[in-house]
Amino acid sequence: MALCSSSLPPEGFFVTGTDTGVGKTLVACALVHCLRAEGRRVAAMKPIAAGCEDGQWLDVEALVTACGEWVPRTQVNPYPLPLPIAPHLAARAAGVEIRPEPILEAFRSLAQQADAVVVEGVGGFRVPLAADWDTADLAAWLALPVVLVVGMRLGCLNHALLTTEAIRARGLRLIGWVANTIDPHMAAFQDNVATLQERLDAQCLGVIPHLDGPDPRVAARWVRLPSHGRE
Template sequence: MSKVYFVTGTDTEIGKTTMSAGLLHKARMSGLSTAAAKPVAAGCERSRDGLRNEDALALQAQCEPAIDYALINPIALEAAIAPHIAAQEEGVPLSCESLAEGCRRVFALDRDLTLVEGAGGWRVPLNDTQTLADLAGTLRLPVIMVVGMRLGCINHALLTAEAIAADGLQLAGWIANRVDPDMSRPDENFATLRQLIKAPCLGLVPWMESPSPDQVAACLDLTPLI
């Protein structure tokens, strides 16, 4: 039976893509089929094939069997800014409904594990009235939360978990990702998060300069998801 999850984070630049790639890699190494969607991505670079996003390409590399880039990332925006601002400046309509339609095309592939990665945190706007949280809600997806382990992470993680619950969605699991190698009392912070977050911890990923999907996968547990 296929499993689909929405991946969010406690902030931007806290390793959502790296953790997602790790989860997909672990699934692949377990013999499972995989798929991913990055419905909207800002900060894309021009290539001979069109606009390409580094995060979406990283997810594409972990899809087995392979999936066309356009299916994974249907809305590619060039400016490396908030997606709704980039979409306005580039004249690209952005709505929850259109993004949900693109995600459903990926779901139709019926892979064992499919991940939909958001952009930034839980309440990142899509337009004047909708956020990426509305996309997860429209699709009725359980959520995986990536916690960037640095000063302030406890507050950010608990607020995000509360917002997910307030939106009527299940927090299926969370990952602690050590993004600050100089963080004070990391073990104590992690212990507090494990005590207060009422969802399975899928893993603690230590600080790594350039973590590869297989290195991240070694730190993760798929059991609560599959």
């Protein structure tokens, strides 16, 4: 599937992760807060959200709140899917097909209204979205610099290095990465962070400690914006 994107925002990020449940929403919201602290009008997207609780998609609500409640939910999340399973399976169960055009249309609309757009992916970087495309394709069409969230737990080094290879194989720029402590008892934590710093060849934008009841405003204290390469 070949698509091209246009009217890209003057600034923004695509937030991906080493896996599902590693804190992409937390980091995406923290980046929104960091950009807003610079006086920018920021929009955020989670184009596909699989899994709702009590009729709400919590990741979507977190992004809307972080932006200051001005972004329309239908543009933040063109595809809200009820079941908390792989997106293409959740879409099949809901009787819908995830297509890129509504996502890119919503992105362009938000880009026209905002100084920056932060887009959060779903799951890891290569999650299938339909029969002929996946999250990596979406990231390539948006052409935003990528921020990688590394869920700090056993196995994260392999996941981070493989994900980095996949990002660069798509011709995308890994502008930075964030270590998010999801296992507070991880052995050799600092040594693992040091290994990532040595091998990822990108800026470490922060190391978020384990938070009880993760709060994006608290997480933002541990996250910084990239120091160069921002447009």
